[in-house]
Amino acid sequence: MQTKDEAESYIYRSYLKAEKYLRFADKDAIKRHPQYSKDILQRLSETPAITVTGSKGKGSVAYMISEILQTKYNVGLMTSPHIIDFCERFRINGKQISDVDFIKCVENVRLDFEIIEKTLTSPEYISPIGIQAAVALMYFNQNRTEFNVIEHGKGAKYDDVTNIKHQYAVINTIFLEHTRELGKTLEEIAKDKVCTITDDVKIAATAEQKPEVLEIIHNQAKQKKCRLLEYGRDFEAENIKFLKSGMVFDVVTEQNRYTDIKIPLLGVNQAKNCALAIAVCEQVLPDINILKMKQKLSALEWPGRQEIISSIPFIMLDACINRLNAERVKETLKNMDFSRVVTIIGIPDDKDFLGVAEVMVDISEQIILTKSSNRHYIFSEKQIDILKQNEIDAIYCDSLTKALLMAQSYNLPIVILGTTSLISDVKNKKSPEVRIFRKEISKIGT
Numbered sequence: 001m002q003t004k005d006e007a008e009s010y011i012y013r014s015y016l017k018a019e020k021y022l023r024f025a026d027k028d029a030i031k032r033h034p035q036y037s038k039d040i041l042q043r044l045s046e047t048p049a050i051t052v053t054g055s056k057g058k059g060s061v062a063y064m065i066s067e068i069l070q071t072k073y074n075v076g077l078m079t080s081p082h083i084i085d086f087c088e089r090f091r092i093n094g095k096q097i098s099d100v101d102f103i104k105c106v107e108n109v110r111l112d113f114e115i116i117e118k119t120l121t122s123p124e125y126i127s128p129i130g131i132q133a134a135v136a137l138m139y140f141n142q143n144r145t146e147f148n149v150i151e152h153g154k155g156a157k158y159d160d161v162t163n164i165k166h167q168y169a170v171i172n173t174i175f176l177e178h179t180r181e182l183g184k185t186l187e188e189i190a191k192d193k194v195c196t197i198t199d200d201v202k203i204a205a206t207a208e209q210k211p212e213v214l215e216i217i218h219n220q221a222k223q224k225k226c227r228l229l230e231y232g233r234d235f236e237a238e239n240i241k242f243l244k245s246g247m248v249f250d251v252v253t254e255q256n257r258y259t260d261i262k263i264p265l266l267g268v269n270q271a272k273n274c275a276l277a278i279a280v281c282e283q284v285l286p287d288i289n290i291l292k293m294k295q296k297l298s299a300l301e302w303p304g305r306q307e308i309i310s311s312i313p314f315i316m317l318d319a320c321i322n323r324l325n326a327e328r329v330k331e332t333l334k335n336m337d338f339s340r341v342v343t344i345i346g347i348p349d350d351k352d353f354l355g356v357a358e359v360m361v362d363i364s365e366q367i368i369l370t371k372s373s374n375r376h377y378i379f380s381e382k383q384i385d386i387l388k389q390n391e392i393d394a395i396y397c398d399s400l401t402k403a404l405l406m407a408q409s410y411n412l413p414i415v416i417l418g419t420t421s422l423i424s425d426v427k428n429k430k431s432p433e434v435r436i437f438r439k440e441i442s443k444i445g446t
Helices: 004-019 035-044 058-069 099-117 128-142 186-196 211-224 268-284 290-298 323-335 353-363 382-389 400-408 420-427 432-445
Strands: 049-053 075-078 090-092 147-151 168-171 203-206 227-230 235-243 246-253 257-263 307-310 315-318 341-346 364-369 414-418
Touching (some): 004 099, 004 128, 035 099, 035 128, 049 058, 049 186, 058 147, 058 268, 058 290, 075 128, 099 128, 128 147, 168 186, 168 268, 186 211, 203 268, 227 268, 235 268, 246 268, 257 268, 257 290, 268 323, 323 353, 323 414, 341 400, 353 364, 353 382, 353 414, 364 382, 400 414
Parallel strands (some): 049 147, 049 168, 075 147, 203 227
Antiparallel strands (some): 246 257
């Protein structure tokens, strides 16, 4: 391998070979085979680790945990998806892997995976997340991390990340999502995700959950004989206040009350994510340095999570693809006393664009549908007709820049909600589209 593109392509090679043989409707239980990466990931598991799963916010929690642990340890972090650069997925102490190191690590793990791949028959494949996890562990081992934080993919039972030896497991809130792959009911999805609590786990922590989900988590923790920390019982966020620059709140745990925690993020869910992260880190760091922890949290940067990208005019950006995400955005806007906004929605046809529009319609002066530049996703004008059938008026713009120009004419706060590829379009400074977009933001601000 000579280039980063070649290394990234290798991670998906096995899956792409098998893709034409896979049936779209099949569940992960049929399509995915984490056993193929198990021996490799177990062998590479040299460092204590925390895994993080859930239906939303798992990346935020993993990021917060890694930042807090850096007050004492050299910390590796693996998250996905990325916003702009694939190498964002692999970080040590906040710094992403270099292109050169990424290529070397992929080359190193490829030798083992190709032996396995030769034994496979169609439609079997090695999961990209399994190869990605091996790359992460290889890189972390080479740089002697003392603690690793690893974000799961969409599930856990058939997710290769579960193969990594980990002593701590975190489960953020679980709701109905990825129903085709994980199961059609909340209980089915929960039974998949709780598999992150393995025999090696000594402490697990869960965010707020529906009673039926919480029961499943408790049963898994009991079966695996690990201690379970529960939001609302063992820890929680209190006194949440919204600022133009983020939020300030208290976190109460079994061991302490941390007052005036400040984070430059918005959303009650982010305060709860922070409480979950602190509760877990207390178990790893009983002598946690509160001042250093507060400094780390106050400097968080997590793109596309209710991110304020402009204050004049006010423009919020959020990776929102379903109704629940939209409700959280709406709650934040109300807490900031915004009663009317213009909402730009860039969500593919196969995601919940209707649910997002239904949530936002009563505070939106105008809803504008748009698309991302990613050609692998379908954004069609038929979304307009579907919204109209549900008595929601909307306008369609075939680019983000056109959507912004339309939105700014209303002289109201602008909220951009969309899939990760839309977030990438907003954040990618090298993109011609984004240069125009940022230029228009500048014009509006003046």
